[in-house]
Amino acid sequence: MKPFYYLSDFPERKNAGQNFVAECPKCGKKHLSISKKTGAFHCFYAGCDFNGKLKDFWEERPYSDSSFTGNTGGNYTGTSKVTRYAGKRNDAACSNSTINGKNTSEVPMIPEDYKKLSPEVFSQIKSLTNDPETNDQDQLAARRYLADQGISLEKAIEAHIGCLTHRCYGKDDEKKATGTQYHCIAYVNYVNGQPVNAKYRSCDPSTVKTTSDGNAIGTENPVCYTKFWSQDSPTTPCAPYNIDCINPLRVSEEHIPRLIVTEGEKDVLTLLETGYPYAISVPNGAASDLAKTFEAFEPWLDQVRDIVICGDRDLPGRTLIKHLTDYFGARGLLTTLPGDCKDISDVLATYGSNVVREIIESAEAQHTSDIITVSERTNEILDALHGEYDHGYDVGYGPLTDHIFHPTDQGGLIITTGKPNSGKTDFLNDLTCRLMAKTGRYVCYLSFEVPDKNKHIAHLIQLMLGKVNTANYTREQLQPIVSFLNTHMVHLDLHEVSPTPTNIIARADRVRRTAPLKYLIIDPYLFMEMETGRYSTETQAIKAMLTQMQAWGRNNNIWVIIVAHPRSLKKQNGKNELEDIDMYTISGSANWANLADFIFSISRIKEQDRSYTRLDMLKVRDQDLCQTGSVLYVRQACGRYDERESEEQIVAETQGKIMAKDQNPWLEQLKEVESGE
Structure with a gap:
């Protein structure tokens, strides 16, 4: 025998796709496979085991080789394993590495082990x-x-x-x-x-x-x-049964289109019988440790495009299917067996090979709601083309406000900002009270700045009545409004847990499961506890929080409104005034602007001849129903905010003129909401 071989030593080689097939110099059988890409060779005649790497492919790098699956220097005896198959894993020996998400200081197994x-x-x-x-x-x-x-x-x-x-x-x-x-x-x-x-x-x-x-x-x-x-x-561990079917030196294709993974050896025989040459089974059935099972064969599995997971229907089998799906990820395709068959071998025995092939050919990726196809939304798309979709609803102020804030029941993230003492909380009280009274929406408050919940609820009743002084109302007169609020709102007052985003969502989720929750008010963000241990910067923590809140809101058709304060505002050049508030002046991160569906600021204008509140809608994600813009409001003594068309109209009202509609109680609207009219 020679110490090493060149490709020219095998002049009578035959093409076999990505490999050559030649006569083995050791056993004389024509079972020697030679990789055209790497020069690795191996004799597959039982008992021979002649293997190595052609010297044409040697690299000028001793003890390091990323393409050879066998021994160094054509040593066919298999005794000197200086070189490991590396591929994705070369130089892993004697150092910490990451394999399938796990840190290990061990050398990964290779097929030759x-x-x-x-x-x-x-x-x-x-x-x-x-x-x-x-x-x-x-x-x-x-x-x-x-x-x-x-x-x-x-x-x-x-x-x-x-x-x-x-x-x-x-x-x-x-x-x-x-x-x-x-x-x-x-x-x-x-x-x-x-x-x-x-x-x-x-x-x-x-x-x-x-x-x-x-x-x-x-x-x-x-x-x-x-x-x-x-x-x-x-x-130990055992190799997957029939794993040699995807041995790169035995496969003619450069990429294997489909490999079928089963729970047992008999199932592999079934698939071979029905015409599927690429089929393997895990060595210990449902109890297999997949990371250890496939460790030595990851380079072989890398050449497979799709992996059909064909497991059993019993509980251990379904557990294995779940583990295989997690392990192979996007490549995994799932089969569906007839209800009276435990495994694919039962299908062959009961229904024949045609049904087995039909099951394998119809294997599909695991369904996930994260991937939306046109076909599954066909009816909804056609409805939208005919104008049959959620057109949103009026929030109860009038046409000016509806032009800039016209929400749907889709849910998402709303950010409210404004300078200190600009009336953000006060305006939200009025807004949410109107949402309850005039649209029937259910509201959950997490109001850190309103410690006395009794006074807060009493204020909402005053808003509904349009009265500052309610002492003259009897308990019987007030009870209908109290009963209405009992079925349309709730308060969170976190004492048992810290106010982290996760805990807030967990508490709000309890409300959602027992009530038709549509709005969650977090006032203000400043009192929330960010999970800083998981994120290195405030910006990352805010982004994670906003993403979490928005996803929960959209998944459950709930609007999450967060009150966020601006950063320290700079003085404008040449003026003794602070810069205007916009989407990017919110403290902590530009992600407030990036992730919100609505952003509006509240400003309070107090001058000698006029006093009013201005709402500036800074961002509207879906502008089919409303757009950015500004609306002016007059605040009544009871706390109501009523929209006005212009400053001129507001100036005229400073002389004591109040519109009749601004004094009407909302009790009638409450009755209409309750009766469904």
Whole structure:
């Protein structure tokens, strides 16, 4: 034998897609595969194991190689493993690395780490034959079992299925202490063409078909078989069964379009029988540790485009499906089995190969609400084209306010800002009171600046009545409004937990589950506790909080209104006035402007000849229903804010003129809301 080889040493090589196939210089069989891309070679004739890397592909970098799956320098004996298969993982040895999200200081496994079955073990396994004259009871038992499962003898032989009489154990047996000799089939697993483990399954009949009087019908055709297991595996963890089907040196395609992953070896046989050559099973069924199972074969799996997850329908099987889906992520496609079939092998036995193929071909990605297709929204799209969608609602002030603030029931994030003492909380009291009284919306308050909840609720009643002094009203007269508020609002007063975004949402979610919540008021943001331990800067913490609030609001069709103060405002050049407030003057982060659906500021103007409040709508995300702009309001003594068309109209009112509509109580509107009119 030579110490190393060149590609020119194999002049009679044949093309096999991404590899060459040539005669092995060690065993003389034409089972030597050579990678055109990396120069790695391996003989897949059982018992040979000639492997290495062509010197044409050697790099001028001793002890480091990112493309070779075998040994260095063409050492075909497999004893000197200086080079590891690295791919994504080279130079991982003797250092901390991250594998599937886990830190480890261990060297990752590679396919060459799997030891071969000992000659003593392997020699006990008899290869299945198609000899029609055989009287071997192991052969006959295996053939009968496979035939009943719908597996042809030809396909079983092709898959290297063996047979023998072997001691196996049930799940309740104490291994080595009990166990019984059974006729068994042997699932022999290969890595790089070498047998690395064998799993034995008993295949003796346990029940037979009978007539109604108990007489046997065709005792040669059993309907059930014993199910006892044992295995020989010199390496832990076991390799996935049939993993060699995607060995890069055995695959002609550069990319494998689809690999099917099952729970058991019999399911792999079923898929091979129905025409799917790329099928594997996890080694320990539903109990498999997937990270360890696939660690050595990640470079092999990288060449697979889609992975069809074909698990069992029982609870352990569904658990495995969930774990496989999480492990393979976007590549994972899920199958749907008939309700009367536990696994894909039951489908073959019950319905035949055509149904198996139909199930595999119709495998689909896991449904997620995060991905919206046109087809699933067809009716809603057509409704929108005909104008049949949520056109929003008036908030109760009048046409001027409706032009700049016309919300729908979609929900989202609203930011209110303004200088200190500009009336932000006062205006929100009036706004939310109108939303309750005039539209029937349910409001939840988290008002840090209103410690006395009794006074706050009393003020809302004064707003509804349009009165400053309610002492003259009897309890009976006030009770209808109190009852109305009881069914339209609630307060949060966080004492048991700290006011973090997560805790606020958790409390508001309790309200949502028992009441038709439409508005959550957080006044102000300043008192919220940001989870700074998870984020390095205030900007990151604010972005996370706003994203969390907006997502919760949209998912539940609730508007979250947050009162946020501006940063320290600068004086304007040449003037003794502060700069105007806009979306980007809110303290802490530009993400207030980026993430909000509505942003409005409240300003209080107090001058000698006029006094009013101005609302500036700074941002409107959906401008089909309303736009940015400004509205002026006069604040009544009871706390109501009534819109006005101009400063001139406000100046005229300073002389004591008040519009009649501004004095009307909202009690009638309350009755209308309650009656649904």
